[in-house]
Amino acid sequence: MNVEAVKKWMILFTEKVNQNKAYLSELDRAIGDGDHGMNMARGTTEVMAALEAKNPATVADVFKLTGMTLVSKVGGASGPLYGSAFISMAKEAGTTDSLLAILQAGLNGIEKRGQAVPGEKTMIDTWQPVIKALAAGNLSEQTIADAVAHTKEIKATKGRASYLGERSIGHLDPGAVSSGYLFETMLEAGVTND
Amino acid sequence: MTKLGVVVVSHVPEIAAGVVKLMREVAKDVAITFSGGTDENEIGTSFEKIQAAFEENEGETILAFYDLGSAKMNLEMVMELTEKEVRLYDTAFIESSYTAVALIQAGADLAAIEEQLAPLKIK
Ligand SMILES: Nc1ncnc2c1ncn2[C@@H]1O[C@H](COP(=O)(O)OP(=O)(O)OP(=O)(O)O)[C@@H](O)[C@H]1O
Ligand SMILES: [Mg+2]
Numbered sequence: 001m002n003v004e005a006v007k008k009w010m011i012l013f014t015e016k017v018n019q020n021k022a023y024l025s026e027l028d029r030a031i032g033d034g035d036h037g038m039n040m041a042r043g044t045t046e047v048m049a050a051l052e053a054k055n056p057a058t059v060a061d062v063f064k065l066t067g068m069t070l071v072s073k074v075g076g077a078s079g080p081l082y083g084s085a086f087i088s089m090a091k092e093a094g095t096t097d098s099l100l101a102i103l104q105a106g107l108n109g110i111e112k113r114g115q116a117v118p119g120e121k122t123m124i125d126t127w128q129p130v131i132k133a134l135a136a137g138n139l140s141e142q143t144i145a146d147a148v149a150h151t152k153e154i155k156a157t158k159g160r161a162s163y164l165g166e167r168s169i170g171h172l173d174p175g176a177v178s179s180g181y182l183f184e185t186m187l188e189a190g191v192t193n194d
Numbered sequence: 195m196t197k198l199g200v201v202v203v204s205h206v207p208e209i210a211a212g213v214v215k216l217m218r219e220v221a222k223d224v225a226i227t228f229s230g231g232t233d234e235n236e237i238g239t240s241f242e243k244i245q246a247a248f249e250e251n252e253g254e255t256i257l258a259f260y261d262l263g264s265a266k267m268n269l270e271m272v273m274e275l276t277e278k279e280v281r282l283y284d285t286a287f288i289e290s291s292y293t294a295v296a297l298i299q300a301g302a303d304l305a306a307i308e309e310q311l312a313p314l315k316i317k
Contacts, residue, residue, distance in 0.1 A: 033237065071271060072241050075232035077264030079241065080271050113267050159263065 001059050001097050001191065009189035010051060010066060014044035016181040027174040031161035035076055036174040043074035043082070063090035063102075077114070077159060078175055081123065084109035099193040103131050114158060121156035121168060123175035130183050134193055141184060148172065148180040196279070198298050198307075199225035199253015202291050203244055203260040203269055207231040213288055221295035225252040239268045248276050255279045255304065259291040263317070285314040 017024070017040045024037030047069045056062045067086030071079055088109030092102045107127045111117065118128045129147040133139040149172070156168035159175070200217070204210035210230025217226055227250050229243035248256060256278050260266050266282070273280045281304070283290055290311050297307045 035236075035238070039238070071268075073233075075234075075236065075238035075240060077267060080264070080267035083271070113270070 001093070001099060001102075003057065003059050003062060005189050005191045006059050006062050007051065009186050009191050010044075010047060010062065012185035012188050013182055014048050016185055017041055017044045017178060020177075020181065024174050024178055027172050027177060030171045031156065031164055031168045032174065033076075033160055036078065036178065039074045039076040039078055040178050043070045043079065046070075046073040058093075060090045060093040063087070063093055078123075078178070080113055081110050081175070084113040085127075099191060100131065100134050103127070103134065107131060116158040119154060120158040121151050121154045121161060121173045121176070122158050123173070123179040125151050125154070125173065126176045126179035126183065139183075139187070141187065144180050144183045144187075148176050151176040195303060196254040197225065197252065198304065199227070199251040199256050200291060200295050200298070201244075201247045201251055201256050201258045202226070202228045202287075203239060203247070203258065203265045204228070204230050204287070205237050205239060205261055205265060207235050209261065213291055216288070217292055217295040220292070221299040224295045224298045226295060227251040239265045241268050241271055244268055244272045245275070248272060248278060248280070251278075253278075255281065257294050257307070258282045259285065259287055259294070261287045281308075283311055283315070284317040285311050286316050290314040 021037035021041040024040060025034050028034050028036035047066050050065050050069045054065060056065050063086045067083045067090060070086060071083030085106035089102045089106040092105035110124060116122050116124055118124055126147045130139060130144060133143040151173040152170060155166060156162045161168040202210055202213050207230035210228040214226055214228050227247040229240060229247040232238040233240045233242060258269055258280055260269055269282060293310050294307055297310060
């Protein structure tokens with residue numbers, strides 16, 4: 001995996017999150033506390049600053065710095081969750097070059113941290129189908145869009161939205177949407193399973 | 195017996211400070227530290243504030259209490275890094291942190307405290 005492509009991925013992700021900051025918070029206002037856009041924008045902007053200041057030389061170091069920064073700067077559940085994902089991805093990237101193995105490690109990190117499984121209306125509902133499609137060799141923007149859209153139909157049983165029970169149905173999960181941006185920008189940056 | 199300390203973590207700075215105020219009334223001598231809100235004192239939790247609450251606490255074994263679920267995730271991240279022995283409780287936040295400090299002040303040991311905390315488990 002090419003370190004320049006991974007850095008480009010983080011830059012594009014930061015841009016996408018910042019462009020859609022208000023939208024992410026609006027989604028979170030419907031079923032949560034309305035801060036997901038702010039949280040992610042603050043976190044990714046700090047990641048950009050850290051990457052520029054330290055200019056890490058390996059893929060593992062880029063992921064590690066990203067994860068540590070998100071943990072300390074995000075301030076909401078998505079901090080420890082995305083943070084754990086990237087820290088787990090960094091560990092995996094130290095031993096393999098396989099994007100599939102690295103993303104799977106990231107998902108395992110999220111599941112371990114939040115104790116959620118697929119179908120609970122969280123970011124996991126984006127990660128899991130994306131990884132499945134990548135393994136099958138047919139990951140596309142459409143896979144990502146479909147996974148994100150599906151969270152509208154499920155009831156939240158983890159996270160702040162779970163306090164709404166049935167009333168969480170009919171709304172997209174904000175973390176699933178921001179994870180959609182993560183994978184769209186991964187494709188845009190040309191980070192592939194080669 | 196190891197010295198017991200209590201850490202409380204809330205999404206809101208005033209809630210964390212308020213719970214400590216409530217506890218202080220019955221636990222003048224107990225090691226209590228807290229983390230409330232984000233680094234900017236907004237609503238949320240801060241990894242760094244939680245880490246500081248652990249480091250500043252004089253207890254060797256820490257009993258940790260939190261309000262909403264995501265505080266637990268940040269607590270667990272800190273627990274993986276700290277040298278201290280930490281016991282994290284999924285119990286009613288105010289009742290259980292109050293129970294713990296009242297018992298520590300009265301000289302109860304960890305086993306006795308955990309017996310009283312067990313029925314307060316809610317999450
Ligand atoms: N246990 C969990 N496992 C996986 N993802 C989760 C979990 N809890 C929440 N999430 C994800 O986090 C997103 C919310 O992130 P956000 O930044 O808004 O934090 P928050 O819930 O407001 O945190 P806090 O409760 O600390 O204020 C949700 O949309 C969901 O995708
Ligand atoms: Mg939120």
